[in-house]
Amino acid sequence: MQKHDQDYIKRKNRATVFEMIKNNPPLSRAEIARLTGMSPTTISRIVSDLFHLDFMHEIEQETSSVGRKAVLLQVNPRSVLSVGVEIDKTMIRIGVIDLDGRVIGSRTIERQKNEAAEATLGNIAAGINELIEAEDFDRRRIVGIGVGLPGIIDYASGTAVLSAQLGWKQTDIAGILKKLTGLEVAVDNELKVKSLAEHMYGAAKGSSRSVLIGFGSGVGSSLIIDGEIYRGESNSAGEIGHTVVDPGGILCECGKVGCLQTYIAEASLLEQSNKIKPIANLDELFQARRDGEFWAASIIDRAMTFIAVTISNIACMYNPDTVILTGKLVERFSEVREFIADKCMDQFVWEPLRGTFQIVYSAFENDGVVIGSGLLAQSRFLDISSQMEQVELIDN
Ligand SMILES: [Zn+2]
Structure with missing residues (x-):
């Protein structure tokens, strides 16, 4: 075998062993050999190199039979x-x-x-x-x-x-x-x-088809299929904020009329509010609704309706198993969460899709x-x- 072929195989084997232990910890050397099909000698050499350079930890675990201890390996996360x-x-x-x-x-x-x-x-x-x-x-x-x-x-x-x-x-x-x-x-x-963070370690861990929808300064989404971010032709898949929901609607910052985000995005809600009363931020807008101000209720209720419509449209488009919601509007205001919990599935989602997916909230919020x-x-x-x-x- 050529030297570079040997080198290629060695690198490939190391990557396989490392990934195997990282994704299925803890594992014994025998289990790694069985799962990868590599020889015990190869495994033992690779593991020893990884261990020596501090990429692995060994832990001892009591096996079920007569108090024998098995030595298992796990990746050193640091x-x-x-x-x-x-x-x-x-x-x-x-x-x-x-x-x-x-x-x-x-x-x-x-x-x-x-x-x-x-x-x-x-x-x-x-x-x-x-x-x-x-x-x-x-x-x-x-x-x-x-x-x-x-x-x-x-x-x-x-x-x-x-x-x-x-x-x-x-x-x-x-x-x-x-x-x-x-x-x-x-x-x-x-x-x-x-969405990658939520898929790997957060609210959508274990999901094979999840969509994250963000309701913040804009409206957008990201689809993960079998662990891969779905990007589309120019990495723009999921830009739902500029899907047109009312061709006779409000002018959007993008220059089109009636984009979804003109009904939900923070700046847009504040702009509409300020036509009636000076409002500095979403907290003031929600306070006005709690104080019984009709105009504030109407702007927020319409935004919540469009949030539920968005979830329903996403479910129709992608048929996901999990929808993760994130962004200031859904994370900070309990009214919005209550509306989604009470009404979204029953009143907005198309019947055949009801109950086929779960609606969850970002596990990481600001760190995501x-x-x-x-x-x-x-x-x-x-x-x-x-x-x-x-x-x-x-x-x-
Ligand atoms: Zn737009």
Whole structure:
């Protein structure tokens, strides 16, 4: 066999063993051999390398028969790390994420409204470096950076094609951040990474067909099929905020008339409210409804109706097993949750689809984008052999 063929097989086997233990912990060496079909000698060599470089832990477990102890292996969650970044209009969140999707260190940086991309990305790079040094994270263990932001993102190149919320157009986020940090960078839409976090470790764990719907500054969704984010032709699948629900309706920020988000998005609700009374935020709008103000009730009731309609439309389109709701409107106001619990399934969802899916709420709320971005970087950049070489030059 050629040297590079041997090397290829070795790398492939290591990846298989590492994934197997990561996804089915804890496992004995014998079980790994049985599940992968590799020889016990091969398993023992790979495991010993992984163990030596601290990628694995051994635990002892009592077996059922006469008090014998079995030695089982599990992955050390801190042996591979990534950085997750959320860029929002006025805020940047940075987190170091471990293999179990836990945030093990974080920073929040303010962002000036309409700050230029170069300035924001410079602050992010500085923030990442500061976080790594201050909390003494092992740089060699970091596989890359994931970034989540609102807008249309070219996933392959890591470019923000258009982010209306940030005021960015054709911004090479991956290129700039890689230059500043020396780390690999993956970029995606914020709801897509959030849905990944919920699928892997949150509200949709174990689901094979889940849709996350975000009701926040805009309205959007992300579909995960068998563990994969469904992107569509240009990574725009799920942009339901601009589906037209009333061709004779209200003018949307996108220039069209009657888009779904003109009935639900925060800015739109505030704009409609301010035609009647000065209202600064959603809290004031909901307070007005609680105080019995008819106009506030009518704006909120219409928004809740459109939320239920959206859930029903999504169910018809994708036939998911789980719908995850997220965003300020559903997370902060109990009225909205009660409306969905009482009325959505019974009054809005088409009868054959009733009860075929569960409606759940985000398990991560504010951390979701940071966690999902970090997990995205791990899934795209983790190559266990390269990681091993980076931690210590091992004998090939
Ligand atoms: Zn629109």
